[in-house]
Amino acid sequence: MxxxxxxxxxxxxxxxxxxxxxxxxxxxxxxxxxxxxxxxxxxxxxxxxxxxxxxxxxxxxxxxxxxxxxxxxxxxxxxPSCLSARDLTLQHLETVRARRIELEALERTLKTMAATCTDACVARPASQCALIVDLAT
Amino acid sequence: MxxxxxxxxxxxxxxxxxxxxxxxxxxxxxxxxxxxxxxxxxxxxxxxxxxxxxxxxxxxxxxxxxxxxxxxxxxxxxxPSCLSARDLTLQHLETVRARRIELEALERTLKTMAATCTDACVARPASQCALIVDLAT
DNA sequence: GCTTGCTCCTCAAGCTACTTGAGGAGCTAC
DNA sequence: GTAGCTCCTCAAGTAGCTTGAGGAGCAAGC
Incomplete structure (x- = not known):
């Protein structure tokens, strides 16, 4: 069992x-x-x-x-050999690396963008929030 | 037009x-x-x-x-306000950050793994390649 | 012996964000 | 007039599963 x-x-x-x-x-x-x-x-x-x-x-x-x-x-x-496995691993590694780098850039952009929405926004219409304006760029 | x-x-x-x-x-x-x-x-x-x-x-x-x-x-x-946009952005940032960190770990692991498949592998059956054995762990 | 509640089975559809393809029609240039 | 582009709709495919419906078995407690 x-x-x-x-x-x-x-x-x-x-x-x-x-x-x-x-x-x-x-x-x-x-x-x-x-x-x-x-x-x-x-x-x-x-x-x-x-x-x-x-x-x-x-x-x-x-x-x-x-x-x-x-x-x-x-x-x-x-x-025939394990070389194909190593090749696959290296290719995959490259994919992961590329994606990681993309995400790093994304992270920086999002961080910056979030910071543009501040207390000043509250006084103005939501559609004029710097964050929203930025997204429309 | x-x-x-x-x-x-x-x-x-x-x-x-x-x-x-x-x-x-x-x-x-x-x-x-x-x-x-x-x-x-x-x-x-x-x-x-x-x-x-x-x-x-x-x-x-x-x-x-x-x-x-x-x-x-x-x-x-x-x-009602742009705060929801900022919240969404921050949440999304957190998701991206988490994923980026995952990928970093993945990258390290894959790099190490690929390195274990060396010339020594050629002499042995593919299924005994350290890389394959590692994957089976 | 019966009920309760868990697990198992199959098959179909749903998820994300699109892309691809079929089949048919119009528009533009030569 | 015809070649080659774009447009239209509708359906299905992509990755890697998850979820749900509908039905049945199995083990434990009463």
Missing amino acids: ASAGMTIGDAAARTQCTPATIRYYEEIGLLRPVGRGANGRRAYGHPEIHRLRFIRRCRDLNFPIDDIRSLLDVMDARA | ASAGMTIGDAAARTQCTPATIRYYEEIGLLRPVGRGANGRRAYGHPEIHRLRFIRRCRDLNFPIDDIRSLLDVMDARA
Whole structure:
């Protein structure tokens, strides 16, 4: 029961996924359809848990599903070498870096903008607030 | 033609939106339905361009559509004061900041991970690559 | 043996903010 | 007149799930 015939709920608890997410991963083919008990319920074992943890970790790292398919291929040794995994990681890193830089700029802009809405605004119509005027630029 | 009866294409060019996006904004009610010419085509004027620029700027700043509705209420002076706009901006700033910090952590993790896949990996099966093992953790 | 409450099942739709495509028509220039 | 652009509407697709409906099993307590 600890491993051979875990329910989807047990598997979810061990992998920080929800049951719905696990079914979804099965549906899109990240997880092969698992065996069913006599009652028609899915039964999970160690290999599935391992695979789910891998997927979950990748998602936590923000890898898109398609990247995860490729990373799983490496884990399953279906890929010729692990270089593809490193390449994917580096590409993904670049995406994250670019987005981080965008957000930094955004943060500065928003900070500046928020500061332009001051007590002076209260005396004037809302539509003349410097913040609103700025947004219309 | 310069202002009174701009086509959707003209409006798009002046606001960095696409025609499809403008139609979408109309559909979801950010933009009131605009007048049509005899041929059934939408005709845009200055107020619509102004509004579109406002919306576009907000989207560039990553404000969600629902926030933009509220910000438009302020611009239209339908809101009691501009304080709601400042609050929205500060809340959004906090969201951006939180996400930026997440991405920084992600960046560090990915950088470290990528570095673990080295020349040594080539000699071993791909599934034993330190990067892959790390992902399975 | 029955009820209560949890979990499980499937299938469909909803979320965000658009984009893409099909199918059809008008407008402009040569 | 015709080629090539833009415009129209409506429907579906994108990413990665989540939520809900409708129905059934299972385990514990009475």
